[in-house]
Amino acid sequence: xxxxxxxxxxxxxxxxxxxxxxxxxxxxxxxxxxxxxxxxxxxxxxxxxxxxxxxxxxxxxxxxxxxxxxxxxxxxxxxxxxxxxxxxxxxxxxxxxxxxxxxxxxxxxxxxxxxxxxxxxxxxxxxxxxxxxxxxxxxxxxxxxxxxxxxxxxxxxxxxxxxxxxxxxxxxxxxxxxxxxxxxxxxxxxxxxxxxxxxxxxxxxxxxxxxxxxxxxxxxxxxxxxxxxxxxxxxxxx
Amino acid sequence: xxxxxxxxxxxxxxxxxxxxxxxxxxxxxxxxxxxxxxxxxxxxxxxxxxxxxxxxxxxxxxxxxxxxxxxxxxxxxxxxxxxxxxxxxxxxxxxxxxxxxxxxxxxxxxxxxxxxxxxxxx
Numbered sequence: 001x002x003x004x005x006x007x008x009x010x011x012x013x014x015x016x017x018x019x020x021x022x023x024x025x026x027x028x029x030x031x032x033x034x035x036x037x038x039x040x041x042x043x044x045x046x047x048x049x050x051x052x053x054x055x056x057x058x059x060x061x062x063x064x065x066x067x068x069x070x071x072x073x074x075x076x077x078x079x080x081x082x083x084x085x086x087x088x089x090x091x092x093x094x095x096x097x098x099x100x101x102x103x104x105x106x107x108x109x110x111x112x113x114x115x116x117x118x119x120x121x122x123x124x125x126x127x128x129x130x131x132x133x134x135x136x137x138x139x140x141x142x143x144x145x146x147x148x149x150x151x152x153x154x155x156x157x158x159x160x161x162x163x164x165x166x167x168x169x170x171x172x173x174x175x176x177x178x179x180x181x182x183x184x185x186x187x188x189x190x191x192x193x194x195x196x197x198x199x200x201x202x203x204x205x206x207x208x209x210x211x212x213x214x215x216x217x218x219x220x221x222x223x224x225x226x227x228x229x230x231x232x233x234x235x236x237x238x
Numbered sequence: 239x240x241x242x243x244x245x246x247x248x249x250x251x252x253x254x255x256x257x258x259x260x261x262x263x264x265x266x267x268x269x270x271x272x273x274x275x276x277x278x279x280x281x282x283x284x285x286x287x288x289x290x291x292x293x294x295x296x297x298x299x300x301x302x303x304x305x306x307x308x309x310x311x312x313x314x315x316x317x318x319x320x321x322x323x324x325x326x327x328x329x330x331x332x333x334x335x336x337x338x339x340x341x342x343x344x345x346x347x348x349x350x351x352x353x354x355x356x357x358x359x360x
């Protein structure tokens with residue numbers, strides 16, 4: 001019979017183990033979420049991430065080793081983003097009818113995201129490097145990292161803040177929208193996508209295809225708006 | 239199934255090339271989404287196999303963020319000394335952005351489309 005250590009050495013060198021564990025952790029998160037009547041703070045992404053980080057820390061596994069397996073899941077983000085064209089196409093009549101409202105709301109949201117993040121960080125005494133990473137935090141990761149880098153900030157810190165914002169929006173967004181009595185799925189989707197990019201869009205799609213279509217569109221448009229507005233605003237104020 | 243996946247990946251590839259060559263400030267996959275949308279609009283309908291593949295991908299969209307999320311935790315040390323300002327800014331700004339966007343849209347959408355969007359939802 002093989003030694004346990006030998007089996008571990010063999011398994012941890014193959015992508016199979018961490019790919020399987022990633023799927024299993026997400027399944028566990030989904031089970032817990034459904035079992036507890038879909039409590040917002042038991043978001044399956046959050047649970048899966050906490051489970052996986054715990055496992056990696058306990059087993060002394062590096063993120064690079066983990067990613068050898070997890071990259072197959074990560075890769076599908078690209079095609080899934082392209083696939084957002086389908087809900088958008090199916091719901092395009094509704095999008096067209098509220099096009100002007102959509103653009104105005106998106107710009108208000110985009111400016112709020114940048115302005116409130118920088119203002120709150122500044123009031124709390126954050127360093128300039130931190131402010132630069134906070135400013136594009138509502139935008140999808142590759143664009144946010146590009147903006148921060150262009151202004152002389154740290155892309156790696158930006159990536160961390162972007163993902164945290166996504167999870168926060170997915171967890172806090174729906175209860176906040178209920179509290180504000182926003183029942184229109186167009187407004188709900190638009191808000192989720194503007195504030196918390198793809199992770200918010202994943203959450204919006206769970207509610208309805210209409211919310212998902214507005215959210216996916218908001219994610220794309222906010223990336224564009226922030227990439228144009230933020231460098232101009234930053235140079236005005238700093 | 240395979241042809242639908244090929245179409246989606248081709249749109250992504252075209253999107254990556256387009257953003258690189260033109261220096262557009264959006265990620266390749268977002269440009270790919272626009273390209274696929276234009277193709278669907280030209281065709282006038284969603285081919286059923288493309289719809290099926292897209293729905294399968296999007297049903298599991300949340301799962302796809304897990305590897306990046308795990309990466310965040312691995313780099314949590316980067317937050318360092320600014321933990322409190324970052325926490326306040328992220329939570330406050332995320333709530334403010336969702337509230338402002340939703341409330342402006344709710345007010346304007348009702349005024350412009352004349353449609354009652356307050357349908358029940360899940």
